[in-house]
Amino acid sequence: GESVGLHLPTLSVQEGDNSIINCAYSNSASDYFIWYKQESGKGPQFIIDIRSNMDKRQGQRVTVLLNKTVKHLSLQIAATQPGDSAVYFCAEIYSGGGADGLTFGKGTHLIIQP
């Protein structure tokens, strides 16, 4: 079946560096993508979203890039801080599919080195 997946299970970066978390999706019909952050013991927290008619969207210290040609999504976090340590999930949805549940990837654990 079609699913959203992540390239790396763990990403370790130095504090202050930029982080790039990647995601590959397989459902070419998906038209909405979201990044979530999940800290230990908490529920996922919305970070940023992007529609399929966009290539890039910027938020506060975060940027999401969408490459529909290769079905690739990335999350860039600028000047990574200790509070950014978490598991990051990408999620997709096809708004014309009749179901509003998100399809999540398996997550990337971002570790911040001091």
Added chain:
Amino acid sequence: DSGVTQTPKHLITATGQRVTLRCSPRSGDLSVYWYQQSLDQGLQFLIQYYNGEERAKGNILERFSAQQFPDLHSELNLSSLELGDSALYFCASSVSGRPPYEQYFGPGTRLTVT
């Protein structure tokens, strides 16, 4: 704090039993979603309710059922529990269930089946 509350926080029960998980959405949100998070399956969408009506079904087992009440709180009922049902169960809510799909997640209920 997302504004979504879930009770109980932890639940330990035996195989074959039945449990009920409760969720109160954010004030004003009409749509409630249930997700299951396990180590092997990741975050999986189970079911969605919108304003009291079932809207969409995901990977929900027949042993599981849910409902949304007039006050918009929701309950997820899990019956004939098996060891493999041990997982984190999250409830999420959103304003309408239509784009944008920003869903706010509760802190989760950790279910352990022994």
